Amino acid sequence: MVLEKGDFVKINYTGRIKDGEVFDTTIEEVAKEHGIYDPRVRFKAQAIVIGAGHVIPGLDEALVGMEVGEKRVIEVPPEKGFGLRDPSKVKVVPLREFKKQGLKPYPGMRIEAEGKVGRVQSVSGGRVLVDFNSELAGKTLVYEVNVEEKINKLEEKIRLLLERHFPYADPNEHEIRCEDGRAIITLSDAVKLRSDAFIAKHLVAKEIFEYLDGINEVEFQEIFKKPEEKKEEKVEEKKQEKKKAKPKRRRRKKSS
Amino acid sequence: MVLEKGDFVKINYTGRIKDGEVFDTTIEEVAKEHGIYDPRVRFKAQAIVIGAGHVIPGLDEALVGMEVGEKRVIEVPPEKGFGLRDPSKVKVVPLREFKKQGLKPYPGMRIEAEGKVGRVQSVSGGRVLVDFNSELAGKTLVYEVNVEEKINKLEEKIRLLLERHFPYADPNEHEIRCEDGRAIITLSDAVKLRSDAFIAKHLVAKEIFEYLDGINEVEFQEIFKKPEEKKEEKVEEKKQEKKKAKPKRRRRKKSS
Numbered sequence: 001m002v003l004e005k006g007d008f009v010k011i012n013y014t015g016r017i018k019d020g021e022v023f024d025t026t027i028e029e030v031a032k033e034h035g036i037y038d039p040r041v042r043f044k045a046q047a048i049v050i051g052a053g054h055v056i057p058g059l060d061e062a063l064v065g066m067e068v069g070e071k072r073v074i075e076v077p078p079e080k081g082f083g084l085r086d087p088s089k090v091k092v093v094p095l096r097e098f099k100k101q102g103l104k105p106y107p108g109m110r111i112e113a114e115g116k117v118g119r120v121q122s123v124s125g126g127r128v129l130v131d132f133n134s135e136l137a138g139k140t141l142v143y144e145v146n147v148e149e150k151i152n153k154l155e156e157k158i159r160l161l162l163e164r165h166f167p168y169a170d171p172n173e174h175e176i177r178c179e180d181g182r183a184i185i186t187l188s189d190a191v192k193l194r195s196d197a198f199i200a201k202h203l204v205a206k207e208i209f210e211y212l213d214g215i216n217e218v219e220f221q222e223i224f225k226k227p228e229e230k231k232e233e234k235v236e237e238k239k240q241e242k243k244k245a246k247p248k249r250r251r252r253k254k255s256s
Numbered sequence: 257m258v259l260e261k262g263d264f265v266k267i268n269y270t271g272r273i274k275d276g277e278v279f280d281t282t283i284e285e286v287a288k289e290h291g292i293y294d295p296r297v298r299f300k301a302q303a304i305v306i307g308a309g310h311v312i313p314g315l316d317e318a319l320v321g322m323e324v325g326e327k328r329v330i331e332v333p334p335e336k337g338f339g340l341r342d343p344s345k346v347k348v349v350p351l352r353e354f355k356k357q358g359l360k361p362y363p364g365m366r367i368e369a370e371g372k373v374g375r376v377q378s379v380s381g382g383r384v385l386v387d388f389n390s391e392l393a394g395k396t397l398v399y400e401v402n403v404e405e406k407i408n409k410l411e412e413k414i415r416l417l418l419e420r421h422f423p424y425a426d427p428n429e430h431e432i433r434c435e436d437g438r439a440i441i442t443l444s445d446a447v448k449l450r451s452d453a454f455i456a457k458h459l460v461a462k463e464i465f466e467y468l469d470g471i472n473e474v475e476f477q478e479i480f481k482k483p484e485e486k487k488e489e490k491v492e493e494k495k496q497e498k499k500k501a502k503p504k505r506r507r508r509k510k511s512s
Contacts, residue, residue, distance in 0.1 A: 192458070195451045202448070205480035218480040224461035226472045 002065050005051035006211055008151040008160050009068075012045045013059065018075065018140040042167075045148045047160040049211050054164070056081050059143050071146040078138050085138035091118070095126045154178050154212065158185065161207050165200040166191055181214055186221040258321050261307035262467055264407040264416050265324075268301045269315065274331065274396040301404045303416040305467050310420065312337050315399050324406045332397040341394035347374070351382045410434050410468065414441065417463050421456040422447055437470055442477040 003009060014025040022034035028043035048054035050063045058076030066072060078084050093113075098105045105111075105128045109120040113130070121129040151157050155176040162185070163171040173188035185204075191197045205218040259265065270281040278290040284299035304310035306319045314332030322328060334340050349369075354361045361367075361384045365376040369386070377385040407413050411432040418441070419427040429444035441460075447453045461474040 192454060195454055198448060198451055198453060201478060201480070209482045216482045220478045220480075222457065222476045224457070224465075224474040224476075226465045 002067055003050060003063055005064055007050045008157045009050060009147055010045040010047050010149040011145055011147050013143050013145040015141055015143045018142050047163050059145060066147050068147050068150045073142065073144050076141040076143060078140060081141045082134050082136035085133045089132040091130050091132060093128045093130050095128055098128060157212060158183055158208060161204050165204050181216045182219060183208060183215050184219045186223060192222050258323055259306060259319055261320055263306045264413045265306060265403055266301040266303050266405040267401055267403055269399050269401040271397055271399045274398050279392065303419050315401060322403050324403050327402040329398060329400050332399060334394050334396060337397045338390050338392035341389050345388040347386050347388060349384045349386050351384055354384060413468060414439055414464060417460050421460050438473045438475060439464060439471050440475045442479060448478050
């Protein structure tokens, strides 16, 4: 069965500039081989919904019609990749601004200004041209993409969305069940410490309603347990029953 | 029955400096009468747990032994109020710092520096003494306090804690039920938009475990509903059944 828009899949891919270097990959060995390995990044197949804009348009479109297990090499023109180059993003910076900060600009030098990354294009006279376009803007890209898995079970589709929007939490620590048009999601403890969780909840609910027919309500649950009892669960499981009933008398019960 | 530590109550109070002005009150008319009315403040009886530090220590202690409906006038020494004055919080500021900003300091003038509010104590030579102590530090206070209500029902005690920690939400919009040692709280929609809600949840759970015997687990629920259906519920209640089954065909069904 070929893949369609709205399918939930896990894909591995490696992107390179046509006739140039590898700039992105989901595969650890490839990252190491091409000098773009970052120990903070989790290398694993990326979970996406086809057609949801979870990857660049060219890659998203190419997935439609592929099959699970299939590997393809696709060419992505700039307008379906990181966009065309915008000449207005090339700025003239006076050479003295660099000198003030003890910097000597040279073509190819990377700088940061106002939170944006730019590259020095040329230095002539007192003028330095800095290009603030993405390095991938205007480039034709080549992706090698492999569809690893298609997710079919409703609960696992929801888990995939949780994985995308709560990237810091282990997706297997969420509990998910669906019944009567409702999705009930007990979130992992990791979520309870995050001030940005409220945004992720809105986005997960939005994508569930958008991509999963038949779900009309999403309930997120966060559970807090009395700290004393948590410890006891691990240490003395057998005594648990008694203690739950009368937690206040624990000390006395111990001696009996 | 006299009140005890751990009781959940609603109180009205008015605090004044001994032989001085009213600085705080829960009663709108009193605030207006004494020129401290602020339209952004909700004037209503304050919901607190006795002994939990929800009010200053002197007031907290005085509530123990009072009865519901009773009104008392109590005197609170500084060490049970807003603390003693700290001489190290009186700073010397050069007069030229004021002049730089076009300010002419005089005793009693209020200024703000580094986020703290201070009052000019004296101006002599080029030196200005600014007192950054709370205006209530070192003062003996007189509170008139009235216990309006004691909360006895478990669910309503939890509602009181929700009222304290989610002050922006209408406490009656939360749904609360307790069963088998668990408190299940469906939070008001207002909470879903707040990045600080995660802290409030931790605090509510902590206080439930601390002040409500028999609850070992707190579950917070946040419910999201599919937006389309929400609209329909209000406008066309009768067609609801059909549309729930096949929401995608709504346009065509309309003409039939």
